[in-house]
Amino acid sequence: xxxxxxxxxxxxxxxxxxxxxxxxxxxxxxxxxxxxxxxxxxxxxxxxxxxxxxxxxxxxxxxxxxxxxxxxxxxxxxxxxxxxxxxxxxxxxxxxxxxxxxxxxxxxxxxxxxxxxxxxxxxxxxxxxxxxxxxxxxxxxxxxxxxxxxxxxxxxxxxxxxxxxxxxxxxxxxxxxxxxxxxxxxxxxxxxxxxxxxx
Amino acid sequence: xxxxxxxxxxxxxxxxxxxxxxxxxxxxxxxxxxxxxxxxxxxxxxxxxxxxxxxxxxxxxxxxxxxxxxxxxxxxxxxxxxxxxxxxxxxxxxxxxxxxxxxxxxxxxxxxxxxxxxxxxxxxxxxxxxxxxxxxxxxxxxxxxxxxxxxxxxxxxxxxxxxxxxxxxxxxxxxxxxxxxxxxxxxxxxxxxxxxxxx
Numbered sequence: 001x002x003x004x005x006x007x008x009x010x011x012x013x014x015x016x017x018x019x020x021x022x023x024x025x026x027x028x029x030x031x032x033x034x035x036x037x038x039x040x041x042x043x044x045x046x047x048x049x050x051x052x053x054x055x056x057x058x059x060x061x062x063x064x065x066x067x068x069x070x071x072x073x074x075x076x077x078x079x080x081x082x083x084x085x086x087x088x089x090x091x092x093x094x095x096x097x098x099x100x101x102x103x104x105x106x107x108x109x110x111x112x113x114x115x116x117x118x119x120x121x122x123x124x125x126x127x128x129x130x131x132x133x134x135x136x137x138x139x140x141x142x143x144x145x146x147x148x149x150x151x152x153x154x155x156x157x158x159x160x161x162x163x164x165x166x167x168x169x170x171x172x173x174x175x176x177x178x179x180x181x182x183x184x185x186x187x188x189x190x191x192x193x194x195x196x197x198x199x
Numbered sequence: 200x201x202x203x204x205x206x207x208x209x210x211x212x213x214x215x216x217x218x219x220x221x222x223x224x225x226x227x228x229x230x231x232x233x234x235x236x237x238x239x240x241x242x243x244x245x246x247x248x249x250x251x252x253x254x255x256x257x258x259x260x261x262x263x264x265x266x267x268x269x270x271x272x273x274x275x276x277x278x279x280x281x282x283x284x285x286x287x288x289x290x291x292x293x294x295x296x297x298x299x300x301x302x303x304x305x306x307x308x309x310x311x312x313x314x315x316x317x318x319x320x321x322x323x324x325x326x327x328x329x330x331x332x333x334x335x336x337x338x339x340x341x342x343x344x345x346x347x348x349x350x351x352x353x354x355x356x357x358x359x360x361x362x363x364x365x366x367x368x369x370x371x372x373x374x375x376x377x378x379x380x381x382x383x384x385x386x387x388x389x390x391x392x393x394x395x396x397x398x
Binding site for chain 1: 244248320322330331332333334335336337338339340390391393394395396
């Protein structure tokens with residue numbers, strides 16, 4: 001079965017291909033579709049659902065009937081009232097100019113200075129549109145703590161600051177295979193795969 | 200596993216108990232919780248998600264941590280631009296006074312007079328909140344046609360007018376067991392059960 005990913009990001013494609021091994025994952029550009037979407041929703045659900053249904057309609061208009069997958073993820077830090085949350089990718093941006101991953105992590109640590117509560121979690125909301133008006137949506141959680149300085153070189157985004165007590169490692173210190181077993185995105189993907197009856 | 204149904208309707212309870220056989224389905228009142236929710240969303244998803252998360256929060260406030268299930272369903276008729284849709288239960292209501300099932304079916308037939316396109320479908324959006332910020336949402340579809348006069352005495356709502364060509368019967372002519380295999384609600388429940396790894 002083909003699944004078109006509502007993204008133009010080759011990095012995300014690679015991660016999704018690893019999670020959905022038995023499916024043929026395509027990007028919109030593979031089908032000659034120009035796709036873009038502005039993530040302005042107030043929740044991960046709004047953004048992920050908006051991305052998926054927008055691409056599904058674009059494909060239908062082009063005469064292509066295929067399943068579409070989208071996700072939106074965010075880091076929620078308790079001491080910051082859930083920040084950066086749904087705005088995780090744009091956290092600390094000024095004048096619409098995004099920070100680099102490294103700058104964004106520095107910005108987060110700055111905001112957390114002096115705060116002893118370091119509890120945080122990642123959420124991933126993943127949407128699979130299977131047909132007109134038919135969809136599966138799963139939101140999953142991955143709990144951890146924000147440490148004081150980055151550790152590890154794997155992953156991306158907030159991974160070097162996100163410490164998993166049970167493993168005594170940050171996500172950036174985990175081999176990709178291990179991250180793909182326990183991350184918020186992996187957990188959401190697993191539930192969708194079970195729902196599709198293809199574990 | 201206990202699941203609390205976001206509904207006060209004993210009829211819906213009975214149907215959900217039939218679909219989720221291996222689970223212990225409770226009503227909010229079984230836990231001493233007073234629950235009500237006004238379905239004012241523009242989509243089935245908004246209503247079903249609103250119902251489920253509202254009850255989940257009420258339960259948490261009462262110190263109860265249990266999974267919550269909610270659904271919203273509607274009949275969508277092609278020749279009426281998708282009416283009655285998300286307003287299916289209140290279709291034809293005046294001054295907030297709902298019609299009876301029989302009156303509502305007569306109202307629908309009135310609106311369809313002279314229209315030869317009788318294609319229609321039921322949609323069910325079902326939401327299971329499994330924990331804080333963790334949920335599964337499934338929307339499924341059941342296609343058929345609206346016939347000219349009611350047939351059968353089973354089911355409820357639009358069932359006597361909803362004809363399933365493959366079975367040469369209306370939904371109201373189906374035994375409850377058979378309806379519980381093919382209805383929009385049954386299809387959504389099946390996907391959720393698979394996602395929970397408990398087929």
